[in-house]
Amino acid sequence: MTKQIISYIRVSRESQGRSGLGLEAQRAANERFAAAEGYEIVAEYLEVETAKGFDALERRPQLAAALKQAKKLKCAVLVAKLDRLSRDVAFISALMAQRVPFVVAALGPNVDPFMLHIYAAIAEKERNDIARAPRPRSRPPRPAVRCWATPPWPKPTPMRRRPLPRTCATSSSRCSACRRAKSPPS
Numbered sequence: 001m002t003k004q005i006i007s008y009i010r011v012s013r014e015s016q017g018r019s020g021l022g023l024e025a026q027r028a029a030n031e032r033f034a035a036a037e038g039y040e041i042v043a044e045y046l047e048v049e050t051a052k053g054f055d056a057l058e059r060r061p062q063l064a065a066a067l068k069q070a071k072k073l074k075c076a077v078l079v080a081k082l083d084r085l086s087r088d089v090a091f092i093s094a095l096m097a098q099r100v101p102f103v104v105a106a107l108g109p110n111v112d113p114f115m116l117h118i119y120a121a122i123a124e125k126e127r128n129d130i131a132r133a134p135r136p137r138s139r140p141p142r143p144a145v146r147c148w149a150t151p152p153w154p155k156p157t158p159m160r161r162r163p164l165p166r167t168c169a170t171s172s173s174r175c176s177a178c179r180r181a182k183s184p185p186s
Contacts (some may be wrong), residue, residue: 004075005039005103007031008066010047010084029080033105039078043069056091067100076101082119087127092120 007030011022023046034041047062057064063085070077079085082104086092095102096113103109107119 002038002040004042004073005034005078006066006070006073006075007034007041007044007078008047008063008085009044009080010049010060010063012050013048026080026084029105030078033078033080033103037109041078042073042075056086056088070101076103078103078105080104081106082116083123083126086120087123089117089120089124092116 007027009023009026009030011026027044030041030044033039043066045062045066047060049060049062066077077085077100079102082092085095085102085104096116104111104116104119107115
């Protein structure tokens, strides 16, 4: 008699779900593992949802349904890689503490709980690295921020001062040039 198992497949982005590449690879990995280990996949749950956050189980109804059916059938949930279940150490630890059975195809059926914690920590670090990675830009980068105290136009070139005429055309006493011209040299 073959053992029963429930397959759970998840991708994070809608584009991954539409392309089918991530979904098909996970499905194939789960089927290979089930055939090699003597499991019969009784149900498959598919989800296109991010695994971020403390409320991941509330935002992932397919995972909740898979876990509920697994509890009812008294069998495990199969995921291709641990990060497809979650990239959060606390979430993985909570599942393990609640005695929710799950099997990771990439790690094998008899993986030690300590190793699951290690792989969960690596998956969490990978998630943080992905979040901090620079994204490709579709438009050119914005120019550097300018200091508003500095005007954006170039500084004017200094004007050469023209020498004042020796005398004014009006010869007015109010003109400083005329006054200088009339004053005797000292």
